[in-house]
Amino acid sequence: xxxxxxxxxxxxxxxxxxxxxxxxxxxxxxxxxxxxxxxxxxxxxxxxxxxxxxxxxxxxxxxxxxxxxxxxxxxxxxxxxxxxxxxxxxxxxxxxxxxxxxxxxxxxxxxxxxxxxxxxxxxxxxxxxxxxxxxxxxxxxxxxxxxxxxxxxxxxxxxxxxxxxxxxxxxxxxxxxxxxxxxxxxxxxxxxxxxxxxxxxxxxxxxxxxxxxxxxxxxxxxxxxxxxxxxxxxxxxxxxxxxxxxxxxxxxxxxxxxxxxxxxxxxxxxxxxxxxxxxxxxx
Amino acid sequence: xxxxxxxxxxxxxxxxxxxxxxxxxxxxxxxxxxxxxxxxxxxxxxxxxxxxxxxxxxxxxxxxxxxxxxxxxxxxxxxxxxxxxxxxxxxxxxxxxxxxxxxxxxxxxxxxxxxxxxxxxxxxxxxxxxxxxxxxxxxxxxxxxxxxxxxxxxxxxxxxxxxxxxxxxxxxxxxxxxxxxxxxxxxxxxxxxxxxxxxxxxxxxxxxxxxxxxxxxxxxxxxxxxxxxxxxxxxxxxxxxxxxxxxxxxxxxxxxxxxxxxxxxxxxxxxxxxxxxxxxxxxxxxxxxxxxxxxxxxxxxxxxxxxxxxxxxxxxxxxxxxxxxxxxxxxxxxxxxxxxxxxxxxxxxxxxxxxxxxxxxxxxxxxxxxxxxxxxxxxxxxxxxxxxxxxxxxxxxxxxxxxxxxxxxxxxxxxxxxxxxxxxxxxxxxxxxxxxxxxxxxxxxxxxxxxxxxxxxxxxxxxxxxxxxxxxxxxxxxxxxxxxxxxxxxxxxxxxxxxxxxxxxxxxxxxxxxxxxxxxxxxxxxxxxxx
Ligand code: SF4
Ligand code: SF4
Numbered sequence: 001x002x003x004x005x006x007x008x009x010x011x012x013x014x015x016x017x018x019x020x021x022x023x024x025x026x027x028x029x030x031x032x033x034x035x036x037x038x039x040x041x042x043x044x045x046x047x048x049x050x051x052x053x054x055x056x057x058x059x060x061x062x063x064x065x066x067x068x069x070x071x072x073x074x075x076x077x078x079x080x081x082x083x084x085x086x087x088x089x090x091x092x093x094x095x096x097x098x099x100x101x102x103x104x105x106x107x108x109x110x111x112x113x114x115x116x117x118x119x120x121x122x123x124x125x126x127x128x129x130x131x132x133x134x135x136x137x138x139x140x141x142x143x144x145x146x147x148x149x150x151x152x153x154x155x156x157x158x159x160x161x162x163x164x165x166x167x168x169x170x171x172x173x174x175x176x177x178x179x180x181x182x183x184x185x186x187x188x189x190x191x192x193x194x195x196x197x198x199x200x201x202x203x204x205x206x207x208x209x210x211x212x213x214x215x216x217x218x219x220x221x222x223x224x225x226x227x228x229x230x231x232x233x234x235x236x237x238x239x240x241x242x243x244x245x246x247x248x249x250x251x252x253x254x255x256x257x258x259x260x261x262x263x264x265x266x267x268x269x270x271x272x273x274x275x276x277x278x279x280x281x282x283x
Numbered sequence: 284x285x286x287x288x289x290x291x292x293x294x295x296x297x298x299x300x301x302x303x304x305x306x307x308x309x310x311x312x313x314x315x316x317x318x319x320x321x322x323x324x325x326x327x328x329x330x331x332x333x334x335x336x337x338x339x340x341x342x343x344x345x346x347x348x349x350x351x352x353x354x355x356x357x358x359x360x361x362x363x364x365x366x367x368x369x370x371x372x373x374x375x376x377x378x379x380x381x382x383x384x385x386x387x388x389x390x391x392x393x394x395x396x397x398x399x400x401x402x403x404x405x406x407x408x409x410x411x412x413x414x415x416x417x418x419x420x421x422x423x424x425x426x427x428x429x430x431x432x433x434x435x436x437x438x439x440x441x442x443x444x445x446x447x448x449x450x451x452x453x454x455x456x457x458x459x460x461x462x463x464x465x466x467x468x469x470x471x472x473x474x475x476x477x478x479x480x481x482x483x484x485x486x487x488x489x490x491x492x493x494x495x496x497x498x499x500x501x502x503x504x505x506x507x508x509x510x511x512x513x514x515x516x517x518x519x520x521x522x523x524x525x526x527x528x529x530x531x532x533x534x535x536x537x538x539x540x541x542x543x544x545x546x547x548x549x550x551x552x553x554x555x556x557x558x559x560x561x562x563x564x565x566x567x568x569x570x571x572x573x574x575x576x577x578x579x580x581x582x583x584x585x586x587x588x589x590x591x592x593x594x595x596x597x598x599x600x601x602x603x604x605x606x607x608x609x610x611x612x613x614x615x616x617x618x619x620x621x622x623x624x625x626x627x628x629x630x631x632x633x634x635x636x637x638x639x640x641x642x643x644x645x646x647x648x649x650x651x652x653x654x655x656x657x658x659x660x661x662x663x664x665x666x667x668x669x670x671x672x673x674x675x676x677x678x679x680x681x682x683x684x685x686x687x688x689x690x691x692x693x694x695x696x697x698x699x700x701x702x703x704x705x706x707x708x709x710x711x712x713x714x715x716x717x718x719x720x721x722x723x724x725x726x727x728x729x730x731x732x733x734x735x736x737x738x739x740x741x742x743x744x745x746x747x748x749x750x751x752x753x754x755x756x757x758x759x760x761x762x763x764x765x766x767x768x769x770x771x772x773x774x775x776x777x778x779x780x781x782x783x784x785x786x787x788x789x790x791x792x793x794x795x796x797x798x799x800x801x802x803x804x805x806x807x808x809x810x811x812x813x814x
Contacts, residue, residue: 004576007639014583026590028618030597051505051512076512076603088597159469163494165810166471167519167600170563173469174589177582191467208420208493209472211442212464238516243428243437244497263519265599 023267031091037106037123039085042115046079052238067105071235074262093271096258154186158196162213163206168230168263180266198225203233204245217253234258287313289366314368322374343396344774345404364683385411392665392781403429421446452478471809482794487787498814502773518811524753526605528760532749543730545609550688554718557754559588561711571800572649609735626719650705654801656789664785668756668778674702680752692724707804777811
């Protein structure tokens with residue numbers, strides 16, 4: 001017993017001070033890609049190397065509408081390797097209240113060789129909520145108060161794996177560790193949907209999990225929040241829609257907040273969960 | 284053919300024994316030999332290889348070659364650990380007589396794999412002790428998704444509800460406890476039906492494939508380079524191992540070797556993956572016996588490794604690092620430096636964590652003789668990886684059929700025979716130390732040079748087996764290439780697939796409250812199984 005105590009005292013406090021301070025990320029961390037739409041010369045090479053279809057375009061009548069959908073993007077960075085107008089950021093704290101807010105797009109007129117002549121529409125970048133360091137600092141303090149006002153107590157979360165590759169689960173489990181420590185915000189991961197205010201759902205929702213997900217949703221008392229986790233949860237990710245998957249979580253149940261990433265790292269998860277609570281508090 | 288000398292005696296013996304019954308013998312690579320034969324040979328070939336050469340049947344799968352060859356092919360992959368290679372039997376199944384004879388009674392390890400073939404290809408399984416559906420749940424319509432005439436995006440009717448008839452277990456005071464597919468913890472979905480009499484478990488039925496995502500079919504629709512990213516999402520906790528097994532298969536098909544520096548970097552990444560999972564599992568096992576403090580320390584160390592992953596590859600799960608022909612990123616000095624410091628920093632902290640656990644007699648009491656898998660049962664079920672090595676399975680592809688940089692490093696493969704939770708934890712403990720040592724050795728003789736060779740063209744019509752010892756056990760990817768840098772087939776074999784049924788054996792006689800810790804000590808991948 002004393003040894004256990006001694007060890008813990010020796011190690012000291014390891015919990016990250018996030019969100020009071022910005023997320024501690026490696027300078028080499030890959031967050032979401034960013035497209036300089038004004039300078040974008042040609043969407044085709046990036047679309048060709050993009051493994052998930054996150055970068056895609058449609059050509060019609062001499063015009064091209066090209067887009068980046070963070071609801072599929074796995075932050076692999078392959079697009080940025082072939083296209084100087086795209087760069088990988090370290091931005092990971094991203095959350096959106098609406099699915100279209102994960103999509104940015106622009107329309108170009110085309111030159112005969114298929115490259116972009118000039119921007120004719122857009123860029124339409126409804127920019128998902130991205131962390132502002134100041135606003136983030138507020139969140140930590142707000143969260144408990146808002147959850148208390150909303151639910152009359154702390155926030156209880158139930159996690160549902162509706163078909164993920166288990167990468168998202170790995171990071172969600174890390175939230176209850178000493179570094180990210182969800183509990184310090186009064187947020188608990190609970191064992192049953194009947195005790196939950198919020199569902200964290202990873203996807204893509206498989207055909208075999210569709211019913212179980214619906215039942216879990218129905219068993220969650222209202223008001224309930226649903227947070228779709230990861231590229232797969234947001235839009236089906238690299239799996240998309242096929243004979244065995246339904247795509248993103250919102251194909252099956254209504255979603256309040258989308259958190260992209262593959263998987264979203266613990267900061268991104270914390271940020272998105274805080275945004276979800278805030279959304280309800282604002283409503 | 285330029286065959287590995289150690290395989291020669293076996294090849295000669297097989298030839299001599301089955302000469303007139305072998306249609307062809309092809310060795311596309313020095314350690315990968317294909318035998319083409321009639322389906323009649325399947326049972327005899329198996330019995331012979333097991334008895335005479337101590338082979339292991341590590342994969343059974345089908346391939347729809349109706350368009351090219353007019354038949355389906357069944358492949359039986361035998362791993363010859365001692366000789367360092369693979370013998371693969373290929374037999375045809377004509378589409379007008381779509382059936383094949385089961386080997387499950389002889390080799391339990393192929394039970395689920397054979398049923399999966401039946402589901403996905405519509406080849407009827409003859410003589411299987413339980414030839415019910417497995418990969419496609421009972422409410423699926425009569426479709427066979429891996430047949431070429433089935434469209435990847437074919438819409439299926441919505442899931443109507445469970446139609447599965449579980450076996451009834453009857454007797455005085457026997458009752459059944461269903462659990463899942465949505466569980467209490469943050470884990471993947473699966474259904475467990477326990478039959479208990481009082482406390483002890485009499486029988487456990489497993490039902491998986493809830494996370495079936497059509498992954499193998501999806502591979503057939505993607506350019507091969509995109510497949511690398513898909514392979515990273517077969518089982519997130521083994522992203523790098525699966526992606527590397529995939530790249531390995533493609534490289535073998537192209538007769539390209541990843542350059543030495545790439546192989547060294549792959550080795551480091553595979554060991555980092557092993558480290559963060561093993562440390563995390565050790566913590567989680569402690570949680571399941573209520574020693575939460577140990578878990579907190581373990582999670583702290585695990586996060587340190589995951590942060591290093593991010594520093595080295597941009598992603599905490601090492602996603603994005605794999606590439607055909609090598610790896611994507613070379614490491615600059617500011618990345619290598621913390622990596623070099625890792626073994627020295629982590630080792631004392633890890634040892635002190637393990638001491639904490641060893642000193643907790645209560646913990647040891649809960650782990651010892653819990654969830655015992657006897658070596659004999661493990662052998663019958665073909666259990667591999669950590670769970671295998673805790674039950675007398677003395678194999679590790681890193682040592683026996685080395686890939687990446689493993690032939691340049693020295694390490695111990697821990698093997699125990701008690702087969703309980705404690706030994707599965709011990710395997711991890713020893714392997715963590717060995718991983719750190721492998722990383723150190725690799726960095727000491729890190730070769731210079733490029734980290735990949737470009738692979739621009741993948742020749743069509745080739746078959747190749749890629750293999751990697753992931754942290755959980757051996758991973759195989761088998762591919763057949765098609766024109767236009769595509770795949771006609773990608774078979775994924777995660778070690779979980781054959782380890783699951785052994786969990787049902789290990790839990791017998793234990794109490795349900797111990798199930799979480801037994802399950803955790805196996806820590807099998809649902810997604811890797813279901814794909
Ligand atoms: S970073 Fe996103 S958009 Fe770019 S190639 Fe990868 S998946 Fe596609
Ligand atoms: S988003 Fe990425 S990590 Fe999460 S389930 Fe999908 S593939 Fe796995």
